[in-house]
Amino acid sequence: SGAEAHGLTVRTPASLKTDAAQADFADLHLDAAVVAAYGLILPKAILAAPRLGCVNVHASLLPRWRGAAPIQRAILAGDAETGVTIMQMEAGLDTGPMLLREAIPIGPTTTGTGLTDDLARIGARLILPALDGLADGSLTPEPQPEDGVTYASKITREDGVIDWQDAGLVDRQVRALNPWPSAPFRIGDETPKILAADPVGDAEGAAGEVLDDRLTIACGMGGGIRPTRLQRPGKSAMAADALLRGFAIPPGTRLA
Numbered sequence: 020s021g022a023e024a025h026g027l028t029v030r031t032p033a034s035l036k037t038d039a040a041q042a043d044f045a046d047l048h049l050d051a052a053v054v055a056a057y058g059l060i061l062p063k064a065i066l067a068a069p070r071l072g073c074v075n076v077h078a079s080l081l082p083r084w085r086g087a088a089p090i091q092r093a094i095l096a097g098d099a100e101t102g103v104t105i106m107q108m109e110a111g112l113d114t115g116p117m118l119l120r121e122a123i124p125i126g127p128t129t130t131g132t133g134l135t136d137d138l139a140r141i142g143a144r145l146i147l148p149a150l151d152g153l154a155d156g157s158l159t160p161e162p163q164p165e166d167g168v169t170y171a172s173k174i175t176r177e178d179g180v181i182d183w184q185d186a187g188l189v190d191r192q193v194r195a196l197n198p199w200p201s202a203p204f205r206i207g208d209e210t211p212k213i214l215a216a217d218p219v220g221d222a223e224g225a226a227g228e229v230l231d232d233r234l235t236i237a238c239g240m241g242g243g244i245r246p247t248r249l250q251r252p253g254k255s256a257m258a259a260d261a262l263l264r265g266f267a268i269p270p271g272t273r274l275a
Contacts, residue, residue: 030043035059035061035062035065036062041062041064041065041068044064044065044068045064045068047068049068049069049070050069050070050071050154051069051070051071051072051073051074051150051153051154052065052068052069052072052073052074053073053074053075053076053146053150054073054074054075054076054108055075055076055142056076056078058087060110060112061073061108063110066108066109066110071150071153071154072107072108073107073108074105074106074107074108074118074146074149074150074153075105075106075107075108075113075115076103076105076142076145076146077089077103077104077105077106077113078090078101078103078135078138078142079093079101079102079103079104079171080100080101080102080104080120080122081104081106081113081117081120081163082113082114082163082164082165082166082167082168082169083098083101083167083168083169084101084169084170084171085112085113085114085168085169085170085171086112086113086170086171086172086173087171087172087173087174088171088172088173088174089101089171090131090134090135090138090195091131091171091174091178091195091196092169092171092172092195093125093134093171094125094129094130094131094134094191094194094195095178095188095191095192095195095196096191097187097191098125099124099125100122100123100124100125101122101123101125101134101138102120102121102122102123102138102141103120103121103123103138103141103142103145104117104119104120105117105118105119105120105142105145105146105149106118106163107153107160112170114163115160115163116160116161116162116163117160117161117162117163118149118152118153118158118160118161119145119148119149119152119158121141121145123137123138123141127218128194129194130194130195130197131194131195131196131197132197132198174196174199174200175200176200178192178196178200179192179196179200179201179202179203179212180203181202181203181204181213181274183226183227183236183237183238183239183274184226184238184239184240185238185239185240185241186218186219186222186238186240186241186242186243186244187218187240187241189202189216189238189244190216190218190244193213193214193215193216193244193246197214197215198214201213201214201250204227204274204275205274205275206268206272206274206275209251209252209266210252211249211250211251211252211262211266212249212250213244213246213248213249214246214248214249214250214256215246215247215248216244216245216246216247216248217244217245217247218241218242218243218244218245219235219242219243219244219245220241220242221242222235222236222237222238222242222243222244222245223237223242223243224237224243225237225273226238226239227273227274227275228271228272228273228274229268229269229270229271229272229273229274230243230270231270232263232269232270233245233259233260234246234259234263234268236274245259246259247259249262251266
């Protein structure tokens, strides 16, 4: 790993709930611990072990989108912005006081993959001044507001199931959920995944109807979408025109 390449010791305990894992962690005699994308609640013994506690790099503007999938949920919800919050950890789920926050806009072409990369860079830049400020007392932890709390539940396959009634939602599903679970649709016995698509504002037709030989698909509201990159089960991802040369989806087809 990158950490090992820099001469750092890497440990991968299966659980932090065991007495042995907690003792090993306490024996490190840490000033602080940084947690990023861990995905589980830390036991109280772990939270309490470092002198300055545990600090979390969280990929949202807390208290909005506490929980497991804040990046995807922000895009799916159509939020205009998100960001990174550096917070002190406590027993609750992303409830601790905040040290630093930085916002970033979510645009009409923002993807989950791209936003993850952008937020990772922001988090890496913020964590050092957050630790310095915590250590020297120049940063005062600020309690999270009680208003505006939302929870970012874990992404499941069901989140990618397309309902052709809303073009805006389909567009957000495609952008938020690549690479997994993406946005599959059914045609015959196959379920190709839409990996990228362009919105088409003037598409008119029945919801799920293929309108032309460029695979423009009408939605019930908001126009339609035109997939630009797709992947058939067991196949490599490919551009829409390449897929259509070997897999006919003629105009008039109704997709499920």
